[in-house]
Amino acid sequence: MSRIVVHGLEKSYGDARVLERVNITAEPGEFLSLVGASGCGKSTFLRILLGQEQQSGGVVVVGDQPIVPEPTPQRGIVFQRYSVFPHLTALQNLLLVEDFRSGGPFGRVFGARRRSARQEAETMLERVGLAHARHLYPASLSGGMQQRLAIAQTLLGRPQILLLDEPFGALDPGIRVEMHELLTELWTEHGMTVVMVTHDIGEAFKLGTRVLVFDKVRHDPQFPSAYGATITYDLKLDRKSRASARDVAEVAAMVGTTRLDSAIATTAS
């Protein structure tokens, strides 16, 4: 729903440069998959988009304003772990969204507002298949159920941009496929811009409308952390025609994955 423009983004920790010269323009409704070797800075990039970390240089514009340097309701996030609140039941987790949004100084809505919030939360639980677990605490939910709850909670916040940090990294392959379907459906319904970081090349190609590879292009053998990663490959996918195995193989070679077969298999599923 909002355009993201990143221009000349840089991030350093002390002397170590993690990201440099990152430029992207993402149109509203695009689904960006970010892939790259471990430690290449793709998660850092996502945290900068979130506002949890600040860039060392360059600008990030969402809509028509540079982003505020702290997390806001404009950008929703689903992490791999700790993505729901352990002290609240599934239903309370979803109600919390309305409580935070319009609960005032008590952080809680009352009366008719609460009833309508509850209605909305129940509908969303139904939607992600957690209606039977509404009164369970996250500790008694499986990993897949927790992630479904986390996605539901984030979507109730109606973010313009959905950020996903390896959201399915800890799930079993079977559950993962279910989650792919759910996410694709929700994305089609809501039409928000999605930025997803993943280790799974197949997942990147299957879900994304655009695959971006983060890698280092410059190397200094005396000082390996002198240069950071940037976007080395930017592939727009046509949803109608599946990504070709050649594209997948090319990206997999860049990232250095050893599981090329499984990547192609996931893409085809």
Next chain:
Amino acid sequence: MLARGTGIMQAGVGPEVARLQLSRPKARLRLINATVSRGGALLLGTLPFAAVAIAYLFASAQRLAVNPSDKLLPSPAQMWSAFFDLATVPDKRSGDLILWADTYASLVRLFAGVGMATLGALCLGVAIGFIPRVRAFLLPFATVVCVIPPLALLPILFIALGLGETAKITLIAIGVAPVMVRDIANRVMELPPELIAKAQTLGGNSWTMVLRLVLPQVMPRLITCVRLALGPAWLFLIAAEAIASTEGLGYRIFLVRRYLSMDVILPYVAWITLLAVTTDWLLVRLSHIISPWAHPVQNR
């Protein structure tokens, strides 16, 4: 139906299984793997209590046999009658039932002191742990205050606040609060940054995040803090009562010490222990009620 025991025999592999069951080697597990049954645990748990009781009864009987007016190790009957008198016979001078008056005075001091400390520690701990500016402002101070021995402050408190209740309650509060402040602050700082980021993306501000995220998450730890603080709190209470008081459990113990009244001191110590154990148990129950999520159902 799953075959089990006799079921397997009916399935035709019976003799083999039966032979294996008979010849099953006597399990010699490692010490760390040998579990204890419920009854066994109860028995083992009771043993130390029984051992102490028997040793005391034996020693007491021996001393009393040599000298029936011995005061050092009174018999259970003597202790019970002394305790019963204190609990039911009004004091000649004041008309109070001494045990209950002592208990009331001590518990009021204890709970007032620990209560104030808990409230203060919660506010300060959350502020220090959650707000970087407050942390920079107060954490070094709290760290230094933490290492002052509270009993060394007792004379100062008596001089500054007089010998009344205020000084005793303040001693307890000052004695237990600093550690609680640091513990709560640490717990808040340990909250996963993911949760805090997520709460912000859902529209939480600093205050509503304290209400809906930090307080509920800190509550189990706070109750644990109170449980741990009650030990030192009793110590400070009895120390303060021993020095300047006219009633209270600690005052009574130190008063009758002059007359070697072990028949009062020992039951009083047992009574204090009982009060402490009950408080602790109630706090555990409270934690289960307030934060059910932090206590997953135990497998029974």
